[in-house]
Amino acid sequence: MESKQTIEAVLQGKIALVTGGTKGIGKAIVKRLEQAGATVIVTARNQPNEPDATYSFIAADLSRAEEVNKVANAIHEQFGRIDILINNMGANTFPGGGFNTLTDEHWNQALQVNLLSSVRLDKALLPKMLEQKSGVIIHISSTSGQFPIWESTMAYSVAKSALNTYSKALATEVASKGVRVVTVSPGLNKTEAMTTFLEDYAQQAHITVEEMTSKLFERVGGVPIGRMAEPEETAELVYFLVSPAASYITGANLIIDGGNFPVVK
Ligand SMILES: NC(=O)c1ccc[n+]([C@@H]2O[C@H](COP(=O)([O-])OP(=O)(O)OC[C@H]3O[C@@H](n4cnc5c(N)ncnc54)[C@H](OP(=O)(O)O)[C@@H]3O)[C@@H](O)[C@H]2O)c1
Numbered sequence: 001m002e003s004k005q006t007i008e009a010v011l012q013g014k015i016a017l018v019t020g021g022t023k024g025i026g027k028a029i030v031k032r033l034e035q036a037g038a039t040v041i042v043t044a045r046n047q048p049n050e051p052d053a054t055y056s057f058i059a060a061d062l063s064r065a066e067e068v069n070k071v072a073n074a075i076h077e078q079f080g081r082i083d084i085l086i087n088n089m090g091a092n093t094f095p096g097g098g099f100n101t102l103t104d105e106h107w108n109q110a111l112q113v114n115l116l117s118s119v120r121l122d123k124a125l126l127p128k129m130l131e132q133k134s135g136v137i138i139h140i141s142s143t144s145g146q147f148p149i150w151e152s153t154m155a156y157s158v159a160k161s162a163l164n165t166y167s168k169a170l171a172t173e174v175a176s177k178g179v180r181v182v183t184v185s186p187g188l189n190k191t192e193a194m195t196t197f198l199e200d201y202a203q204q205a206h207i208t209v210e211e212m213t214s215k216l217f218e219r220v221g222g223v224p225i226g227r228m229a230e231p232e233e234t235a236e237l238v239y240f241l242v243s244p245a246a247s248y249i250t251g252a253n254l255i256i257d258g259g260n261f262p263v264v265k
Pocket residue numbers: 019020021022023024025026043044045046047060061062063088089090091092113140141142143185186187188189190191192193194
């Protein structure tokens with residue numbers, strides 16, 4: 001029987017960058033990749049106080065073009081290359097209420113945070129992957145990219161939808177050059193961002209967070225599994241996709257949503 005050590009060392013020698021790796025899904029991905037032996041670099045705006053952290057940290061606001069270059073330069077100087085790029089960072093911090101509530105600034109910010117941060121980081125790090133003829137890029141999207149809810153996710157959904165299209169185009173462009181590009185679309189995950197989202201909307205609607213959670217489940221059409229995902233469950237899919245076991249998967253958009261989508265896609 002294969003030993004646990006052999007199974008866990010699948011990513012030994014690989015260098016991975018996880019954007020937004022300090023919380024939620026990103027944090028779970030960092031743990032999973034480290035467990036598999038990868039050297040992990042994390043970016044976020046704020047460095048958490050974690051004295052035992054084993055990852056390297058680069059502080060950056062990736063919604064700003066110049067900060068993306070800062071991250072890419074630091075990586076090239078310190079590590080020379082990236083084998084696995086997880087574009088996880090993203091956010092729906094825009095007001096609900098539909099078209100009339102969203103300003104130009106909200107739209108611009110939604111695209112910077114959820115689309116252009118990935119486009120720019122890929123552009124900066126991909127040439128080295130192409131040079132070494134290997135690499136994997138994951139774009140963490142959302143089921144919102146295929147299922148907009150006008151009351152609460154309009155700008156976010158549009159940005160994630162654009163990310164899905166960009167990811168597919170990039171995957172096709174680089175598939176024959178040794179680099180795989182895959183999109184992962186999570187459904188509802190129990191993260192800090194989700195907690196804040198539920199608390200804010202519950203407060204606005206003068207209901208409890210539990211009532212708001214039920215409303216959200218109803219609004220998305222129900223979650224057959226009956227609960228949100230733990231971020232670790234989403235991270236497990238990401239781990240599989242960056243591992244050699246997924247060597248024939250590129251250009252796909254993997255939905256991980258507890259059965260939420262009611263149609264065959
Ligand atoms: N949670 C869900 O239910 C759900 C569902 C579908 C898709 N997703 C997607 O999954 C991804 C992760 O979501 P999450 O819920 O895990 O988020 P989260 O808990 O809010 O964590 C977001 C991470 O990104 C960082 N970040 C945020 N804005 C940033 C910026 N401008 N520049 C650099 N780093 C930034 C945060 O750190 P700092 O604040 O310190 O920068 C943090 O590390 C996102 O792309 C999200 O759209 C989430």
